[in-house]
Amino acid sequence: xxxxxxxxxxxYGTGRRKKSVARVRIYPGTGEITINGRSIxxxxxxxxxxxxxxxPFGATGTTGKLVxxxxxxxxxxxxxxxxxxxxxxTARIACDEIDLLLFFRDPMTAKxxxxxxxxxxxxxxxxxxxxxxxxxTAEVLIxxxxxxxxxxxxxxxxxxxxxxxxxxxxxxxxxxxxxxxISFLVSAYDKKRALESLSKYLFG
Numbered sequence: 487x488x489x490x491x492x493x494x495x496x497x498y499g500t501g502r503r504k505k506s507v508a509r510v511r512i513y514p515g516t517g518e519i520t521i522n523g524r525s526i527x528x529x530x531x532x533x534x535x536x537x538x539x540x541x542p543f544g545a546t547g548t549t550g551k552l553v554x555x556x557x558x559x560x561x562x563x564x565x566x567x568x569x570x571x572x573x574x575x576t577a578r579i580a581c582d583e584i585d586l587l588l589f590f591r592d593p594m595t596a597k598x599x600x601x602x603x604x605x606x607x608x609x610x611x612x613x614x615x616x617x618x619x620x621x622x623t624a625e626v627l628i629x630x631x632x633x634x635x636x637x638x639x640x641x642x643x644x645x646x647x648x649x650x651x652x653x654x655x656x657x658x659x660x661x662x663x664x665x666x667x668i669s670f671l672v673s674a675y676d677k678k679r680a681l682e683s684l685s686k687y688l689f690g
Contacts, residue, residue, distance in 0.1 A: 544578075546571030568597075576606045579613060586631060587617045588624050635689065650687035654680050 496513045521529040530536050543561050545553055550563035564571035578584050587610055591603065610617045616636060618624035630636055647670065657671045672680045 544575065544584075546575070567602075572602045572606060576602065576609060579606060579609045579615060582613050582615075584615055586627060586636070587615055588627075589617060589619050590621070590624075591619060647684060647687075650683045651680055654683065 494513060496511045519526045526536055543553075543559055544550070544564060545561050546564050547566035547569075550561040553559065554561040554563075564574040575584070575587075579587070587606075589603070589606070591597075597603070607617060607619075609615075616627050616630075618627050627636075651670060651672075654672060654676050657673070670680065
């Protein structure tokens with residue numbers, strides 16, 4: 487998000503998701519949200535969608551309460567993890583509605599709902615959702631998010647990968663369970679060139 491100074495200063499940013507592009511301007515004011523000249527109630531008929539717009543951050547019960555108190559952020563609070571909160575988040579991951587997961591856990595103590603945790607992490611791998619399970623990785627991901635390192639998720643991995651490999655003979659393409667789970671078969675001779683090209687397109 488950048489700031490633009492004019493007669494009426496505002497912050498602006500661009501978001502991309504698959505083939506869609508959204509340009510956002512935030513002006514100082516009442517906090518009212520307008521989308522394409524329409525109010526949020528007119529534009530989004532479902533209360534769930536309004537909740538996602540108004541509360542972009544989500545956490546399980548106690549975690550959400552503590553983060554909200556410490557930061558002042560408006561957190562969408564799910565049930566506690568043991569009561570199904572992890573499964574609520576997992577369902578959103580399955581629908582590709584989460585862009586980044588910070589999942590801190592005690593690695594020394596087993597939990598009764600650990601199978602749910604593994605399912606959540608597995609779905610993140612399927613959907614190509616970046617995950618941090620400790621504070622060090624979280625720092626890296628958050629700084630990467632600020633720099634735009636994760637923007638490739640929003641424009642569709644398939645289109646980026648296809649463009650990156652356009653000059654390399656691809657023998658076969660196979661698709662997994664999501665837009666981010668794609669395999670390209672190239673010859674051993676072209677492997678290094680393919681990896682370098684993908685790295686350049688994805689990470690600059």
